[in-house]
Amino acid sequence: MGNQNPLAYDYTVAKWFLWATIAFGIIGMTVGVFIAFQMAFPELNYLFGEYGTFSRLRPLHTNGVAFGFTMSGIFATWYYVGQRVLKVSMAESSFLMAVGKLHFIVYVLTILLAVVTLLSGITTSKEYAELEWPLDLMVTLFWVLWGVSIFGLIGIRRERTLYISIWYYIAAFLAVAMLHVFNNMEVPTYFVAGVGDWYHSVSLYAGTNDALVQWWYGHNAVAFVFTTPIVAMIYYFLPKESGQAVYSYKLSLLSFWGLMFVYLWAGGHHLIYSTVPDWMQTMGSVFSIVLILPSWGSAINMLLTMKGEWEQLQSNPLIKFMVLGSTFYMLSTLEGPIQAIKSVNALAHFTDWIPGHVHDGTLGWVGFMIIAAMYHMTPRLFKKELYSKKLMETQFWLQTMGIVLYFSSMWIAGITQGMMWRATDEFGNLSYSFIDTVTVLHPYYTIRAIGGALYLIGIFIWAYNIYKTMKSGRELEDAEVNVNKSPMAENR
Amino acid sequence: MDLGEIQAYAYFFFTAFLVAVLYGYIFHLYRSEKKGTRDYEKYGQMALDDEVSSKPIEKKEESVDSQKLAKGE
Numbered sequence: 001m002g003n004q005n006p007l008a009y010d011y012t013v014a015k016w017f018l019w020a021t022i023a024f025g026i027i028g029m030t031v032g033v034f035i036a037f038q039m040a041f042p043e044l045n046y047l048f049g050e051y052g053t054f055s056r057l058r059p060l061h062t063n064g065v066a067f068g069f070t071m072s073g074i075f076a077t078w079y080y081v082g083q084r085v086l087k088v089s090m091a092e093s094s095f096l097m098a099v100g101k102l103h104f105i106v107y108v109l110t111i112l113l114a115v116v117t118l119l120s121g122i123t124t125s126k127e128y129a130e131l132e133w134p135l136d137l138m139v140t141l142f143w144v145l146w147g148v149s150i151f152g153l154i155g156i157r158r159e160r161t162l163y164i165s166i167w168y169y170i171a172a173f174l175a176v177a178m179l180h181v182f183n184n185m186e187v188p189t190y191f192v193a194g195v196g197d198w199y200h201s202v203s204l205y206a207g208t209n210d211a212l213v214q215w216w217y218g219h220n221a222v223a224f225v226f227t228t229p230i231v232a233m234i235y236y237f238l239p240k241e242s243g244q245a246v247y248s249y250k251l252s253l254l255s256f257w258g259l260m261f262v263y264l265w266a267g268g269h270h271l272i273y274s275t276v277p278d279w280m281q282t283m284g285s286v287f288s289i290v291l292i293l294p295s296w297g298s299a300i301n302m303l304l305t306m307k308g309e310w311e312q313l314q315s316n317p318l319i320k321f322m323v324l325g326s327t328f329y330m331l332s333t334l335e336g337p338i339q340a341i342k343s344v345n346a347l348a349h350f351t352d353w354i355p356g357h358v359h360d361g362t363l364g365w366v367g368f369m370i371i372a373a374m375y376h377m378t379p380r381l382f383k384k385e386l387y388s389k390k391l392m393e394t395q396f397w398l399q400t401m402g403i404v405l406y407f408s409s410m411w412i413a414g415i416t417q418g419m420m421w422r423a424t425d426e427f428g429n430l431s432y433s434f435i436d437t438v439t440v441l442h443p444y445y446t447i448r449a450i451g452g453a454l455y456l457i458g459i460f461i462w463a464y465n466i467y468k469t470m471k472s473g474r475e476l477e478d479a480e481v482n483v484n485k486s487p488m489a490e491n492r
Numbered sequence: 493m494d495l496g497e498i499q500a501y502a503y504f505f506f507t508a509f510l511v512a513v514l515y516g517y518i519f520h521l522y523r524s525e526k527k528g529t530r531d532y533e534k535y536g537q538m539a540l541d542d543e544v545s546s547k548p549i550e551k552k553e554e555s556v557d558s559q560k561l562a563k564g565e
Contacts (some may be wrong), residue, residue, distance in 0.1 A: 007544050084542040160550040163538040236539050245536030250521045253532070257517070482543055 009083045010091040011381045013100035017076030018374055018381065020108060022463045024072055025370075027115075028064025029459055031057050033452040040445035051119055059130045060118045065362065066128065066225055068111050073370035074172065074229040075107070075146065080377050081165050081236045082150070086157035096152045103145040110138040117199075124201060126214055128221050129183050133201045136184045143180065147173055164252045168232030171260060175224040183217035208275045212268075219267035226361060228259070230329075230369045231298050237373050238302055238322045242312055243484035247304035251297055258294030262287050269340035272349065281342070288340035295333035302326040317392040318486055321372035324400065328364025332357060347422070352441070352448075353414025356407045363403045363455055371395075371462055378466050379487050384473030385480075386488035391465045399458035405451030413444035 035057050038044045045053050079100060083089055090097050114131055117123075123130040131139065150173055154162065162170075186201035203210050239246050246252060268276065268284020303326060306312070312319045335357050339348045348354065379386055386392070420440065423431040473489070480487055524530045538549055 009544055083544075085538050087542065087544055087546065087548055089544050158552055159538060159548040160552040161535050161538070163535065165539075239536065239539045240542070243540065245533070245540055249532040249536050250518075250525075253521065254514075254518060258514075484540065 007089055008091070009080075009089045010097065011080060011377075012097070013090065013104055014076050014079035014377065015381050016101075016104045017072050017079060018377065018466075020072035020104075020111075021069060021076055021370065021374060022466065024064055024068030024111065025459050026463060028061055028069050029452075029456050031061040031064060033449065033456045035061055036445070036449035036452045040442060040449050050121070056119060056121060059123060060115065062128060063114055063118060063130065066221070067114070070225055070230075070362075070366055070370065071107075073233075073373065074169075074225070075103070076377070077229075077233050077236075077370075077373050078146075078150070078169055080381075081232070082153050082169070085159065085163035085165060085236065086153055087159045088153060088157045090153075093152065093156060096149060096156075099145055099148050099152065103142055103149060106138060106142040106145065110135060110142060113138070122199065124184075124186065124203070126183070126203065128218055129214070132199045133184070133186050133188055134199055136180070136186070139180060143173075143177055147177070164235040164246065164249070164256070165232040167256055168228045168235065171256075172224045172229040172232070175220060175228070175264075179217045179220050179224065183213055211271060211274065212276055212280070215270035216264075216267040219270060220264060222358075222361075223263040223266075226366050227263070227295075230366050231259075233369050233373050234302055234322060234326060235298075237369075237376050238319075238326070239305055240484055241316070241318050241322070241372075241376055241486060242306060242309055244305050244307075244309055247301050247307060251301045255294045255297030255301065258297060259291075262291050262294060266291055266340070269345070272340070272342055272345045285340050285342055285345075289337045292333060292337050296330060299326045299330040299333070316485060317389060317396055317488075318372050318375055320393075320396050321368045321375075324396075325365050325368035325372065328360055328368065328403070332361035332365060335360060347418040348414060351414035351417040351421075352410045352444070353418070356410025356414055359410070360403070360407050363399070363406065367455070368399070374462075374466065376486050378469050379473075379476060380481055382470050382473070383476045383478075383481055384469050385476055386486060387465050387468035387473050388492040389488045389490055390492060391461055392488070395458040395461040395465070398461070399455045402451045402454030402456075402458065405447050405454065409444040409447035409451065413441050413448075416440060416444075 034044070035054055038054050038057075050056065079090070090100060113135055117132060117135065118130060122132055124132060150169060154166070185204040187204055188198070189196040189200045189202055190198045205213050235246060235252065265287040266284055268280045269288045270284070272281045272285065274281075303323065306319070306323065313323055338344055339353070339357060375386060375392065378384070417437050420432045420437045421430075425431055476487055521532065525532060534549055541547075541549075
């Protein structure tokens, strides 16, 4: 540590992950919009041979947005928020700096290899865990590096108490480590039985057990990739941007422990009316409903943080993104439990209402929070004023419209589909065949694809705004950077 | 008493226990604030006053070893 220069936070790794977030966001969501149009216009499946079919591209979309866009966003914010709330700079430890850089390199390499293997059709066929065993080992490696970074930075901190966001990052780290290891217990077929290629594997579990482990993993991937680290973000960025301390620290403690206790038991709701024991299905349902309490605890805490400062919702587009994000969190954490009720699930399961629900959460909550976090970080990382406030406003309204079109069309499509599947005539014969539902759903699929396209246009505006900030934003003095509200060009 | 009945009793008492734990925790949080042992709400400032030069809300205590080292023992 040099004594000549005053100590400053080092954002090198945060910057790298910021660029990765934007790049993977564009790739993952472009693929998403393309496959949404394929659902409406199936001819689009034949444009690029085997590489352009829905079945090849769908895992690329889900992996790209979850493990590319979202995870880069989580890491970018960790390397920013972690330093700030612990009041320690990465520049103080050359070891942690090296770990951070290695973390980024192994991570990007893994995701790029994931793109190649998924496009080539190399997959374990387990949803959200499609990567084959060599890539699973690489995931383990960068995850361990992230852990070293988290606990290393905590070890050299100046602030005794860990801020709320840090608990949520730790929870995400520990839970995903456990989920990843147990759901990816797989047998490499070539090395064990001489069958298949060297990278092929089969699950260690069979039948119902495999389904149970898979959905314990699948639902908790939602919990610990799409929820806890995003809650970590909002607990830092909303108070900081608005200049208001969190409404109730005590409520945040209660919500945290509530969420940790309840979330891990809710995965059984994916297997209602399947071959898993009935009590597990009931447990999944009950815990999903209890989950409303801790989720709303955090969301309400965020909305109350804005108490007395609601005029900022009008004047600051970043507050708009975050308040709407937290509102969408409330919506999707109410909608999920409703879908987990057995009688509702009988109607909703396997229908388009499910992707509708997922996208309320991912586009409205995860996407908006990451967009806002990156906007907030940009002026601090590059010491430049955000290029255009008007572009941010345009992006916000385009994307909000996109989300509304997405979920409303999928609600209608899903319930229509569920009702048509179960409809019978007076003799008990099914009233409709499958193709009847396809015909009816066509307009809703088109609306969904248009909604997704609007959101994607917003992502391009976001990327452009950040690029222009870096290239031609006004240079800022230290005093202009060290403020709560993000500096932005008001007239452009 | 058959297995179903045992399960039902276990379920009831477990739920009651968890409710007690939850309310006990809330009670603990408010009581420690009232007795002045802990002021939880001040930690909210950590997100706002977060420059590397800012004074920590509560400074991390130096370990015994590093204190000895500083004193030259």
